[in-house]
Amino acid sequence: MIVFFDSDLDIPPSQIKRFLKVLNEGYDVVIGSKYLPGARVSYSEKRKAFSIWYRTLVKMLLKLDVSDTQVGLKVFRREVLERVFPKILVKKYAFDVELLTVINMYGYKIRELPVKIEHKHFNSSVNYKAILRMFIDTMAVFYRKNILHYYER
Secondary structure, eight states, X not given: OEEEEOTTOOSOGGGHHHHHHHHTTTOSEEEEESSSTTOBOOOOHHXXXXXXXXXXXXXXXXXXXXXXXXXXXXXXXXXXXXXXXXXXXXXXTTHHHHHHHHHHXXXXXXXXXXXXXXXXXXXXXXXXXXXXXXXXXXXXHHHIIIIIOTTOO
8 A cells, every 4th residue: 555645744644544444445546535525624715716626627628536636645555556657747736637537547446535634834835837837737638648548558
C-alpha cells in the first residue's frame, strides 16, 4: 500500500488508518473528498468557487466520476501505481487528475471517503497563474485521452 499525503498537516494523519481499512475491503484506490456527507472543511468562497468549477470541468472533459480529485489524502495498492505511472506526464497541479483518469480507464475500483481538513495555513499556492496552468495541464490530459488515445493499454 502507498499513501499520498499532504505534508502541511491540514489533514490530520489519524485519518490514514480509516482509508487503509477501506482499501483492504476490496478497493484499489481510496481518496478523500470535501463533498461527501461527513466531510468537514472550511475554506474561502473564492477557493470553493474554483473547486466547483474545476470538478465540473473534470467530470465533463474526462468522464471521471469522482467528486474531488484534489484532496491531499489518497491510498493505493502498489500494483495500481506500478501499472499506471509509466503513462503519467503531468508533474504539478493536474497530476492527481491525470493519475485518477488513467486509474479509472484501466478499470480499477476507486472509493471516496469524507475527509476532515483543518486549514492551519491560509496562504494558498492557488493563484490565477496556477489556475491557468492547471487548466492547460487538464486540457493536455483530455487531448492525450480522447485524441491521441495515449493512455490506452
